[in-house]
Amino acid sequence: MAELTDGGRAAHHAYPCAQCGAAVEFAAGTGTLTCPYCGHEQEVTAAVREVREHDFAALAATARPAAPAAHDYRCGTCGAVTTSDHLSQKCGFCGSPMVAEVETLGLVEPEAVLPFEVDRAAMQGALQTWVRSRWFAPSALKKVVSAEQAHGVYLPHWTFDARTRSDYTGQRGEHYWVTETYTTTDSEGRSQTQTRQVQKTRWYPASGTVARDFDDVLVTGTHRVMPEHLAKLSPWPLQQARAYQPDYLAGYETLRYDVEPEAGLEAAKQDMAPVIENDCERDIGGDVQRVHQVRTSYAAVTYKLLLLPVWIATYLYGGKPFQVLVNARTAEVVGERPWSAWKITLAVLAGLLVAAAIVWAVVANGDGGSAGALAEAALGQAGLGEAAAHWAAPGWRESVGVPVYPVV
Ligand SMILES: [Zn+2]
Ligand SMILES: [Zn+2]
DSSP, rough: OEEEETTTTEEEEEEEEETTSSOOOOOOOOOOOOOTTTTTTEOOOOOOSSSEEEHHHHHHHHHOOOOOSEEEEEOOTTTOOEESSSEEETTTTOOOEEEOOOGTTTSOOOOOOOOOOOOOOHHHHHHHHHOOOOOOOOOTTTOOOTTTTOEEEEEEEEEEEEEEEEEEEEEEEEEEEEEEEEEEETTTTTTEEEEEEEEEEEEEEEEEEEEEEEEEEEEEEEEESOOOHHHHHHOOOOOOOOOOGGGGTTTEEEEEEOOOOHHHHHHHHHHHHHHHHHHHHHHOOOOEEEEEEEEEEEEEEEEEEEEEEEEEEEEEEETTEEEEEEEEETOOOOEEOOOHHHHHHHHHHHHHHHHHHHHHHHHHTOOTTTTTHHHHHHHTTTEEEEEEEHHHHHSSSOOOOOOOOOOO
């Protein structure tokens, strides 16, 4: 690993291969930097320190200089200059890995990283399994979703710890039963008086204080990938995170955070809120609860910036871009897919034929009662519920509106 500085340009780390002059990259699932040309391996210089949490109050009190929108990298191998807002990427001309020295950019520095574990071949396998398991996906999709264009990207995330104390007001509901009298008419038209038990709820005012310590509440640090897609990639083995070390980024793209830590904390508080409300309900007791107001104070708030590894594949199908993400630790796949119109139509027709055949067979045997149920079962078997629901929906993708990750 060599460090380069060049006038006003961002200093960055370069990774020349000691054997052939090409460049080494971090090899997923290993502790080594490997040269893709000659196979030379060198150990990652592991950071000797533990992953630390940082005091949020201290961060908030310090003015952070505005980070440049983008910076220039000068490639240590070929000398080409690339302008980029990534913390790491490959040279656009020769493919050599470049990792920015974060401390020179005026940004909060990453504290921890979960290094890539799923390599390109394993990611390809996960993608193929995912495509095969999609009902009614067009056949061509299997060819389109190739792993070759997939990018290995580290996505910035914030984690927060906090001790919370919450004063709440609300109501405790207790059930009781009353006997009600009602009138019915019997089969001969005479009215009859009967009684029944009815459940009612009596409400009492309630208030109190609950406390809870939160550990590693994880929120996204980037707007470039939809939060609901990121959420589906969970859970992450956060306890396996290592202290930040630029070597792990060599050969991958790393996005800068564009969610400031203050906004990250607000998002984390929103994730804490339902947990706290649940605590209030338990504290209120009774049969049912209403929580009217919760005032929470947060003490000992700490944070860290964490980089999580994701493979991002974008493919074009029918002229539309679709995005698929693969968790590079667990191989979990989250993605958008097109639906095949003719496959769904054929399946519906086939289902109807099967249903008609069953009805005909059953009626021919003189058992009309179960024909409907059997036909319904046949339609269910064909998986038509899922298809019909998506077919009818105005948005024809599994999810829509994902900003397509810019391909560098
Ligand atoms: Zn080499
Ligand atoms: Zn280069």
